[in-house]
Amino acid sequence: MFNEAWLTHFQQRLNADPEMAVIGDWFTVSISLSCDEERRVLRFERGRLVQTILTPKLDAPCAFGFRANADIWRRFFSDPPEPLYHDVFAMLMRVPGFVLEGDTLVAMQHARAMHRAMKVMRTVTPS
Amino acid sequence: MTLEPIVGRYMTLRVGDAEYRIYFEEAGEGIPLLCLHTAGADSRQYRHLMTDEAITKHFRVIAFDLPYHGRSNPPDRWWLEKYRLTTKAYLAFTRAVWQALALDRPVVVGCSMGGAIVLKLAVDCQQELRGIIGLESSAFAPGRYNDFLHHPAIHGGELAASYTYGLCAPQSPESSARENWWYYSQAGPGVYAGDVHFYSIDWDGREAIKTIDTSLCKVSLLTGEYDYSCTPDMTRQVAAAIPGARLVIMKGIGHFPMIENYPLFREYLLPELEFIRAF
DSSP, X not given: OOOHHHHHHHHHHHHTOXXXXXXXXXXXXXXXXXXXXXXXXXXXXXXXXXXXXXXXXXXXXXXXXXXXXXXXXXXXXXXXOOTTSSSHHHHHHHOTTOEEEEOHHHHHHTHHHHHHHHHHHHTSOOO | OOOOSOEEEEEEEEETTEEEEEEEEEEOXXXXXXXXXXXXOOGGGGTTGGGOHHHHTTEEEEEEOOTXXXXXXXXXXXXXXXXXXXXXXXXXXXXXXXXHTTXXXXXXXXXXXXXXXXXXXXXXXXXXXXXXXXXXXXXXXXXXXXXXXXXXXXXXXXXXXXXXXXXSOTTSOHHHHHHHHHHHHXXXXXXXXXXXXXXXXXXXXXXXXGGOOTTTSEEEEEEETTOSSSOHHHHHHHHHHSTTOEEEEETTOOSOHHHHOHHHHHHHHHHHHHHHHTO
């Protein structure tokens, strides 16, 4: 789902996002994206995605992350999105298999930028 | 310059033991149409409806800010009491507004928590109302409350605004969804949480709504297909419990029809207003 090419594409898209440039000053955090057995870590600094780790080990800490199976992620990336899969908060409320892992306090402290990052992510369809 | 027909005023209202300075605005003439905003927001959400001549030529449209919201003050000594909206207080306050303004058999339209309390109004005050229009109405909506809605380590305005932004349909115009974002970012600390207390903890109308008599008080229920807070199925359950209720599931709309996509919403709303007007 989240292969190297996709991560690069998302990185380029997010780092060119004019809104994140405005709101991202405090968005310095690492998050994980997990799909089935696959797990990536994304490191953000001041709203920019500065590093993506394809095979994170013990030395790649992250504050929080999102986990789901491939079917759920595919529905998240569908265009137009079906109801309940159209937004990260919608999925957290209505899709039981979509899980917010880690420190939810940190996630909600970054709610605005996190939400923006996930919205930009939706525009980058995995192959 | 464009001068809008909306006129805003203040009134002082006594409800129970407290006195409130309340802001309301209005436009149009005719059947009173009282508009109730969503949790943590204010009457600005109805600004498009109030400038729609197809509506204001038949209806006197009035929208007010609940206490603690928008330009309505909390009651005196508010700092000594945690804000927690209840079904009883919400109903009493809404009724006090239409009585203070001497509105004769108004139609009450409310969205989200407003869509919940209009159901209760139709239960308790059906002789006084011409009808209700419930936008995103549910009779029971547990699970919304969480402690992060009012937390010292979280910007409550940004959290509520970001969360509710996701309640809009992805097809809604970006500028309109962002306008609602802005309104949500401006609530006082703990106000959204206090409203959610009503909507998600205190409110349970599942049995009471079965007593609504639609020969006395018309009921129209409109819910957006992208609403994940009050899903279409939740409103279908409400409609099934009220014989004679009209149900419309709005394609391409989320939780805030009157502000997130008014041009599309009015296509669904106008037939319901016409139906109630003919009553």
